[in-house]
Amino acid sequence: MVQKFNEHIVKSLPFLKEKKLLVACSGGLDSVVLTHLCAASKFDFAIAHCNFSLRGAESEGDETFVADLASQLGVECFVKQFNTEQEAKTKRLSVQMAARELRYQWFDELLTSKGYDYVLTAHHADDSLETFLINLSRGTGIQGLSGIPKMNGNIVRPLLSFSREEILEFATLEGKEWREDSSNASIKYLRNKIRHQIVPIVKELNPTFLQNFQHTQHFLRQTSDLAHNYLEELKSKLFRQRDGAVAIPIAELQQLNPLDAYIYGLLHSYGFTEWNDVKDLLTAESGKQVFSKTHRLLKNRDFLILAEIIPEIKGTYNLHLDKTSDGLPIKIQLEEVESFEKQTQNVVFLDMEKLIFPLVLRNWEKGDYFYPFGMQGKKKLSKFFKDEKMDLISKEKQWLLCSGDKIVWIVGKRADERFKVEESTRKIVKISWLK
Amino acid sequence: MVQKFNEHIVKSLPFLKEKKLLVACSGGLDSVVLTHLCAASKFDFAIAHCNFSLRGAESEGDETFVADLASQLGVECFVKQFNTEQEAKTKRLSVQMAARELRYQWFDELLTSKGYDYVLTAHHADDSLETFLINLSRGTGIQGLSGIPKMNGNIVRPLLSFSREEILEFATLEGKEWREDSSNASIKYLRNKIRHQIVPIVKELNPTFLQNFQHTQHFLRQTSDLAHNYLEELKSKLFRQRDGAVAIPIAELQQLNPLDAYIYGLLHSYGFTEWNDVKDLLTAESGKQVFSKTHRLLKNRDFLILAEIIPEIKGTYNLHLDKTSDGLPIKIQLEEVESFEKQTQNVVFLDMEKLIFPLVLRNWEKGDYFYPFGMQGKKKLSKFFKDEKMDLISKEKQWLLCSGDKIVWIVGKRADERFKVEESTRKIVKISWLK
Numbered sequence: 001m002v003q004k005f006n007e008h009i010v011k012s013l014p015f016l017k018e019k020k021l022l023v024a025c026s027g028g029l030d031s032v033v034l035t036h037l038c039a040a041s042k043f044d045f046a047i048a049h050c051n052f053s054l055r056g057a058e059s060e061g062d063e064t065f066v067a068d069l070a071s072q073l074g075v076e077c078f079v080k081q082f083n084t085e086q087e088a089k090t091k092r093l094s095v096q097m098a099a100r101e102l103r104y105q106w107f108d109e110l111l112t113s114k115g116y117d118y119v120l121t122a123h124h125a126d127d128s129l130e131t132f133l134i135n136l137s138r139g140t141g142i143q144g145l146s147g148i149p150k151m152n153g154n155i156v157r158p159l160l161s162f163s164r165e166e167i168l169e170f171a172t173l174e175g176k177e178w179r180e181d182s183s184n185a186s187i188k189y190l191r192n193k194i195r196h197q198i199v200p201i202v203k204e205l206n207p208t209f210l211q212n213f214q215h216t217q218h219f220l221r222q223t224s225d226l227a228h229n230y231l232e233e234l235k236s237k238l239f240r241q242r243d244g245a246v247a248i249p250i251a252e253l254q255q256l257n258p259l260d261a262y263i264y265g266l267l268h269s270y271g272f273t274e275w276n277d278v279k280d281l282l283t284a285e286s287g288k289q290v291f292s293k294t295h296r297l298l299k300n301r302d303f304l305i306l307a308e309i310i311p312e313i314k315g316t317y318n319l320h321l322d323k324t325s326d327g328l329p330i331k332i333q334l335e336e337v338e339s340f341e342k343q344t345q346n347v348v349f350l351d352m353e354k355l356i357f358p359l360v361l362r363n364w365e366k367g368d369y370f371y372p373f374g375m376q377g378k379k380k381l382s383k384f385f386k387d388e389k390m391d392l393i394s395k396e397k398q399w400l401l402c403s404g405d406k407i408v409w410i411v412g413k414r415a416d417e418r419f420k421v422e423e424s425t426r427k428i429v430k431i432s433w434l435k
Numbered sequence: 436m437v438q439k440f441n442e443h444i445v446k447s448l449p450f451l452k453e454k455k456l457l458v459a460c461s462g463g464l465d466s467v468v469l470t471h472l473c474a475a476s477k478f479d480f481a482i483a484h485c486n487f488s489l490r491g492a493e494s495e496g497d498e499t500f501v502a503d504l505a506s507q508l509g510v511e512c513f514v515k516q517f518n519t520e521q522e523a524k525t526k527r528l529s530v531q532m533a534a535r536e537l538r539y540q541w542f543d544e545l546l547t548s549k550g551y552d553y554v555l556t557a558h559h560a561d562d563s564l565e566t567f568l569i570n571l572s573r574g575t576g577i578q579g580l581s582g583i584p585k586m587n588g589n590i591v592r593p594l595l596s597f598s599r600e601e602i603l604e605f606a607t608l609e610g611k612e613w614r615e616d617s618s619n620a621s622i623k624y625l626r627n628k629i630r631h632q633i634v635p636i637v638k639e640l641n642p643t644f645l646q647n648f649q650h651t652q653h654f655l656r657q658t659s660d661l662a663h664n665y666l667e668e669l670k671s672k673l674f675r676q677r678d679g680a681v682a683i684p685i686a687e688l689q690q691l692n693p694l695d696a697y698i699y700g701l702l703h704s705y706g707f708t709e710w711n712d713v714k715d716l717l718t719a720e721s722g723k724q725v726f727s728k729t730h731r732l733l734k735n736r737d738f739l740i741l742a743e744i745i746p747e748i749k750g751t752y753n754l755h756l757d758k759t760s761d762g763l764p765i766k767i768q769l770e771e772v773e774s775f776e777k778q779t780q781n782v783v784f785l786d787m788e789k790l791i792f793p794l795v796l797r798n799w800e801k802g803d804y805f806y807p808f809g810m811q812g813k814k815k816l817s818k819f820f821k822d823e824k825m826d827l828i829s830k831e832k833q834w835l836l837c838s839g840d841k842i843v844w845i846v847g848k849r850a851d852e853r854f855k856v857e858e859s860t861r862k863i864v865k866i867s868w869l870k
Binding site: 140194204 | 579647664
């Protein structure tokens with residue numbers, strides 16, 4: 001196996017010879033064999049061992065075993081102990097996910113602080129096949145079947161084209177020792193069933209099953225990359241940024257065929273799952289919505305509006321003259337000024353003596369009306385919103401600046417006629433929305 | 436199962452109720468159950484049975500069984516006998532592929548001639564899972580894992596969401612009879628190993644394994660469709676038709692990332708398999724080529740030239756005045772004319788008395804030279820081709836019209852100075868290349 005390993009390195013990962021490497025070693029069969037192979041190939045490497053403190057004395061034994069292995073091989077050994085269960089609780093993760101996060105985070109720190117180039121892990125072809133079958137049993141997409149690549153950033157997996165049998169045979173023939181993980185049998189029921197009952201028969205189907213499987217996963221990753229790039233290109237064409245939300249033109253969406261595939265591809269990363277409802281939105285009345293846990297999708301005339309669900313910030317807030325707008329949901333500044341400039345969308349000038357302080361910032365309510373600046377008479381806000389072609393999400397996000405129960409400014413949109421600066425005005429207040 | 440079948444039809448294939456259907460029935464378990472379900476659902480259907488004449492008396496027995504089933508249900512029955520082995524030999528196909536072709540060809544004929552709308556086949560979820568595992572064992576891409584859709588043109592598969600167990604249970608409980616195919620055990624070794632040894636344990640991994648698997652295949656088909664559309668869009672941008680070949684700009688190709696995935700995606704349908712060689716072409720010298728069985732890919736300056744490999748038509752051909760160009764590789768017309776018009780790329784006028792008939796049409800040879808029209812002195816053809824920036828494929832396809840051992844016309848490109856019409860010319864010949 002040493003020879004095959006060397007040939008594989010020369011052919012596929014030749015740069016490793018020149019680099020400073022960290023070998024992730026748990027003390028188990030796979031990573032111990034990887035460590036010995038790196039030593040046999042005279043790589044410039046150190047060992048990194050995570051003690052997740054999950055199996056008491058057994059964990060301590062693993063740590064000692066790996067430290068001994070390192071000194072036996074004459075290489076440096078970094079060890080870190082983690083309180084994995086605590087971390088899992090704090091971050092509300094499964095113990096396995098927490099261990100994974102801690103592990104890769106620590107590796108990153110080591111790479112940076114100690115000047116190593118790559119972390120080597122001992123994933124092999126059987127690991128990939130088992131994961132493939134686990135995901136298949138649960139239902140998955142191309143990602144779940146594509147497996148992990150030989151290289152991903154600074155993580156390298158030089159055993160990915162080797163089988164578990166080869167690794168075991170090497171360790172046995174060469175008399176290498178390793179630590180058995182007692183949790184293997186208990187925790188990982190599904191993986192073990194696959195490993196012991198399914199994989200052996202599946203491999204009998206074809207003498208080169210594992211090699212063929214690697215090619216399959218390689219092709220799937222390629223297709224997955226293409227589809228990903230395509231969807232990103234499509235998003236940059238179809239998704240138009242608008243007021244912190246995304247507007248998607250329905251007519252263009254409907255030209256895509258097969259529509260289902262595009263809708264899923266473009267929107268699944270926003271957490272939607274009710275695809276029939278999403279599809280129905282295309283032809284629904286304006287105002288219809290579909291929600292995911294993180295996003296909402298609103299039909300608004302010729303567009304679908306995709307917006308993140310932001311925790312409610314509704315409420316009423318007081319605004320004082322010359323005070324900073326700390327604690328307000330948006331930045332509004334009030335200041336008395338001498339002269340009057342041209343109003344813009346975000347800056348209005350009003351007659352200060354007509355206002356009752358503190359002013360109040362609030363969202364709109366049913367029945368709201370105001371006297372649009374430059375017009376005669378009053379107008380319902382609902383009518384104003386409609387004329388402005390505002391969608392539901394924009395309406396919900398709209399702030400109103402009020403004096404008592406009167407609307408002074410539809411923030412960023414229109415001031416009220418009643419508070420405008422006139423010839424008789426003695427004090428002018430400048431109100432700015434600082435985006 | 437009748438109820439579940441009806442619910443499935445209402446939900447997923449409601450239009451079937453209104454249509455004239457042909458149910459493909461071999462006499463085996465699956466298609467017999469499909470036939471009974473169609474009868475129970477009161478579909479408007481007839482039965483179509485193919486007798487492939489592959490199992491002697493057993494095949495005859497199947498035919499009788501299906502005819503009896505039809506008359507028992509009171510529906511029409513179409514039967515056709517095929518000489519499958521002969522067909523396989525003639526078309527150099529496997530017996531299975533030949534049977535498949537004959538079957539679908541006949542169904543198409545029936546649909547058209549008898550006015551049926553759809554053919555129903557009895558593929559079920561286990562068939563898809565078995566095919567998935569067979570392809571996986573051989574190594575495959577997303578196509579090989581995506582399975583067949585519920586509808587494809589006028590073929591509908593209403594049992595695709597049912598398991599083999601459900602189908603068997605229905606037939607057993609309802610006392611329906613069917614014919615066992617004795618070839619199942621012998622021919623289909625791989626499928627049977629998968630069916631009997633692997634699928635049962637795989638299904639134990641998850642109580643909803645088959646349902647999840649159908650969702651997985653649905654997602655894979657979607658991704659596959661997207662990738663396909665993407666590559667077609669890319670081809671229409673990158674593939675430029677040029678002289679019956681395709682020119683692909685290398686600079687644009689090299690901007691694609693991951694390059695491997697794009698090269699494979701864009702070129703695999705042309706039969707290439709040596710992907711490292713193809714990739715090396717991008718940076719190779721002009722003139723390097725990679726061949727597939729059907730196509731060649733040539734590096735030519737800033738382009739890859741993709742061309743079909745066309746059987747050799749090299750040789751020398753005689754051209755007589757006023758004769759049709761039958762038997763020539765290209766259409767060349769010679770005619771004596773009174774007056775002289777402007778020459779074009781495809782039409783030249785020469786001094787007839789300077790020519791030796793019959794003229795000769797041939798490909799270029801090393802050492803060829805001519806006297807370019809409008810220039811002084813002679814020029815090697817290799818130099819002329821170079822100045823014209825012609826690639827290897829164009830050079831190979833170039834025809835020369837000769838008078839004795841002298842080149843008269845580089846067809847479609849340049850005439851020879853020695854044969855031009857002069858003041859002293861008494862007879863003019865017009866030579867046209869009719870594309």
